[in-house]
Amino acid sequence: MIPNDTIVALATPSGAGAIAVIRISGKQAIAIASQVFKSVRNKDLTKQKSHTLHLGHIIDPSTDSGQEKTLDQVLVAVFKGPNSYSGEDTVEISCHGSTFIQQQIIQLLLRKGCRMAQAGEFTLRSFLNGKMDLSQAEAVADLIASDNEASHQIAMQQMRGGFSNELAKLREELLNFASLIELELDFAEEDVEFADRSQFVDLLKRIEFVLKRLIDSFAVGNVIKNGIPVAIVGEPNVGKSTLLNALLNEERAIVSDIAGTTRDTIEDELVINGIGFRFIDTAGIRETKDYVESIGIQKTFEKIEQAQVVLFLVDSSQLTIEKIEDLKVEIERIKNKYPQKTLLVLFNKKDLMSADLITALETQVEHSLFISAKNKEGIEELKNALLSFVNTGALRNNETIITNTRHYDSLLKALEEIQKVQWGMQQNLSSDLMAIDIRQALYYFGEITGEVTNDELLGNIFANFCIGK
Incomplete structure (x- = not known):
């Protein structure tokens, strides 16, 4: 109901x-403003x-x-429906930014017959x-929340209807x-076919x-929207905090020669070529009897579980050619424990x-880089390596990318039903059974x-909007 x-x-x-x-919107918007x-x-x-x-x-x-x-x-702007954002008569009052002035004007409009808008109600009315x-x-909500170029581009593409137009067709x-x-079901006794089965098979394919392409895009879209979590791990005092500071180009983490200085995880974000990365500086992994430090080490393993990329930092000054085999064993242990992580x-x-x-490590250790966090050497190469882990080809080609969990869930369910129909076609099931799927x-x-919706669904979606949008 509108x-x-x-x-x-x-x-x-x-x-x-x-x-x-x-902003004022509704049938009496212009009359009340006047x-x-x-x-x-x-x-x-x-x-x-x-x-x-x-x-x-x-x-x-x-x-x-x-x-x-x-x-x-x-300064008052007048927009008459349906040619407005909400589709209704809308008035926007640009006033001076004093909080006192804002409240005085809003309270005056409430006394004249307006009601305070709920979260996302202007956009809800636009939908209705x-x-x-x-x-x-x-x-719209994703666009407001976008904090890097990639998430902004995806939100703009979806707001223009790229995703919904493809599905609507x-x-x-x-x-x-x-x-x-x-x-055909109405003429079941005549045994006639109105739907060309070969064309139907092609359509289902x-x-x-x-659907599979859109579902696969969610893996990329979700990390672009929320930022790609990157855990920096290693033994104590190998330079993890120094690396975080070098990446962020600021003194974000405390650096000292004392092992175990970082006892809790430190997080900060960095945008690299429009892609957001969320770096997590973790406590050094080692055997310890210090209760507080042991809690930090436990959190390190929890953050590795949450990360998509793991940067395993090694102190090369403590490394010799004879120790490379032991290092390779440690690297394999991490790979086996976290097989889904990059x-x-x-x-x-x-x-x-x-x-x-350097020559020995280059030939024996795959997926490695040589850096000096203190001197900020190799940092740009590291950033390029991180970007290579993200499939940005879809962004460059302006392909549709799914970022919304609700959409992802509905696409999975739709694919399941389409595959049921395909199976039914192969098994020559009756039309009435296929019609259900x-x-x-x-x-x-x-x-x-939104062609199928209910009040609970709309309430959940628009509750996440800010007031005034």
Whole structure:
């Protein structure tokens, strides 16, 4: 049900600033705004064209003294539905950014008949009024939350409808075939076929291919959206904190010659070529009787479990050619314990290494780099190596990438139903049995775009939005 009341909220971040924007949306938006707005040219706001700006003052006509009170000089933008963000009549008041002024204007509008907007209610109304589908609405929240170029690009692509357009086309074709198969059921006694089975098989193969591609993209999209977790691990005093500081180009972690200085994990983020990486400096791994340090070491193993990339740092000044075999055993132990993790071995303090040792390590240890964290040597090579672990080809090719867990779940369920239909075609199952699976696949397609929805689902989605959007 589309709400018919008028809502108001602060559209800019709360707190003081140069300018604040207060947004009103609903059937009475322009009428309510006109009651408190006095144009410098005596314009009637209700008679102005859509997408126009007007300079004037916000006036409180109902003060205790009985005299009008000017709250602020403002710029008012008028957008008439359906050609507005929410699809309704919308007014945006740009006022000075004093928190006192913001609250005074909002309270005045509430007294005139507005209601405070709930989280995401402007975007919810946009969805209910057909201005965007549900996946596009969710992309709005992702766009607001994007903090690097890659996540911004994915959110923009989804907000423009790239994802939903692709699904809508497949859903329409599947719906057409479903209609023909349903029609066959009405003429079951005549034993006729309205749906071309060979074309239907081809369609199912195309849908399966697209669904698998979208599902596979989630692995990339999820880490791009949330940042790629990278754990820096190794024995105490090998230079893990120094490496973190070198990567971030700031003194983020305490560095000392005392083993066990880092007793808790330290995390910070870095954007490399538009991709977000979340680096975790962990406590050194060793046998210890220190209770506090042992807790830090336990947390190290927990962070390795959460990481996608593990940087295993080795102090090369303590390494000899004779010890390489022992090192290889340790590397294999880590690989076997965390087989799903990408492991990169970093030989630190390369400035203290002999040429023979470097040559021996290059030939015997795969996926390794030589760096000097203290002198910041090899840091750019390390960043390039980290980027190589991320499949950014899809971004460059502007392919659709899934980042939303809800979409991922619905795609998996839709694929399962499509594969059931394919199996049914191979087994020559009756049309009525296949129709059940086709309807279920259509249901999951519709769940993504919002053609199938309920109040609980919408409540869960839009509760994560900020107020004013």
